[in-house]
Amino acid sequence: MSKSFQAIKGTKDLLPVDTARWREFEAVIHDTMQQWGFGEIRTPIFEKTELFSRSVGEESDIVSKQMYTFIDQSDTSLTLRPELTAPTMRAYIQHNMDREGALTKLYYMDTLFRQERPQAGRLRQFNQFGAEAIGSPHPEQDAEVIVLACAILNKLGVANPTVLVNTVGSSESRERYRSELVNFLTPLKNELSETSQKRLKSNPLRILDTKDKKEVALLSDAPDILNCLNSEDLHHFEKVQGFLNELGIAHECSNKLVRGLDYYTRTTFEITSPDVGAQNALCGGGRYDELIEQLGGKPTPAVGFAAGIERIMLALGEKQDQTTEKVMVYIVTASESAVDSLFRLANKLRQNGISTSFDTLRRSVKAQMREANRLAATHAVIVGDEEIADSSAKVKNFKTGEQNTISMNDLVSHLKSL
RNA sequence: GUGGGGGUAGCUCAGCUGGUUAGAGCUCCAGGUUGUGGUCCUGGCGGUCGCGGGUUCGAAUCCCGUUCCUCACCCCA
Secondary structure: OOOOOOOOOOOOOOOHHHHHHHHHHHHHHHHHHHHOOOEEOOOOOEEEHHHHHHHHOOOHHHHHHOOEEEEOOOOOEEEEOOOOHHHHHHHHHHOOHHHHOOOEEEEEEEEEEOOOOOEOOEOOEEEEEEEEEEOOOOHHHHHHHHHHHHHHHHHHOOOOOEEEEEEOOOHHHHHHHHHHHHHHHHHHHHHOOHHHHHHHHHOHHHHHHOOOHHHHHHHOOOOOHHHHOOHHHHHHHHHHHHHHHHOOOOOEEOOOOOOOOOOOEEEEEEEEOOOOOOOOEEEEEEEOOOHHHHOOOOOOOEEEEEEEHHHHHHHHOOOOOOOOOOOEEEEEEOOHHHHHHHHHHHHHHHHOOOEEEEOOOOOOHHHHHHHHHHOOOOEEEEEOHHHHHOOEEEEEEOOOOOEEEEEHHHHHHHHHHO
16 A cells, blocks of 8 residues: 555545536536637646746746746756746737737636645645636726626635735836835834845835734835825726626725735735635736736736636535436346347447446346446336347336336337436 | 644544454445345455554554655745
């Protein structure tokens, strides 16, 4: 046992008992996204490392410690994608998608990798779905993306989501806020944690995200970004909230919400759940008006979100699978000669769209019946010498216990009519 | 990288102030008279008690090391 192989730390197998639920989940995503006019994009599982270091931010800790990065045979540094916005934008630029229309709406649902110590809701290989609306600088686009995220979580049945919204301003406003924040924090420098002290230089806004109680207290008097916004930024933020209000989407303004990505401008948002554990963010996103240009495209505004599938599943908790009403047949052979005609019969049923299973272990009738029940078949079709002789089959309904003799010629139509 | 909890049958766990052949429930398999499930009854398969070392006449049980899982911290795209 100790010598056998095990899934890599932070990765999980999905067994048949799990995949049913995943497929349902995925169906909701695909359906809703299509309904909202978003088209699916699938990008390669790895990219040049530089794509991420340039977009996510050079913060070397993150880039070097939390990404799966390796050198390939031609000495190129590649990275298993840790997020999907940058790859999606890369594809958008590469395929000149701006020429297909002024507004491009894309969604994805794919697998990502991060090398972190696993815990509840945080795996090393995990899945996200998300949407990106590329081309519009206007607040209704921010709102649509947020509303879409809410709609999906709602459809999935997430119970107590909290929507947090904030704005980090355009780069102009943010610059002004940044210097005010630095002015505020510098005199307090010695009371800050080591990482926060570093950030004071590299990325002071991130300090707002701290969970350190002492720092949270210090920050209660910190300048508010809303006071540093220029009028366009302020107007944009107000409009976004206005749309949310109009649609009755409850949300909280959190002026401390600064998402970790460097590329955000103006709107940032997050949806959290109390039912998940320490990693409570189900979904996060925001506007990134400068990213596409940074990656070598034309200046193009965009806004999007990404949501963690495993975390949402956690928030949903255990759900009992509902029994399907669909007819599912298990063929029971009661004699050796019946085995000979087994395939023909099974094929006939399957070709007619009837879910069919049977035993290949040559087990007793009792064992076959047991198996049928275990597999939750709705009906048993029993064939033995007797039935072969008069070209019929017994059809037993497991729910009612009723059993009828049906002629072979009528079997398919009989089963289909159930 | 740091800290807490935990590794005993396929699963959930009991046993752990050391004592002879290691248990339960569920699952699985097989029977309960002729070819019929689920319920019920009976029986069976299944464990070198995570791995290595130590203490002891004797260790699942005590000690040390190690590894994996898990939750949390850090961090969070």
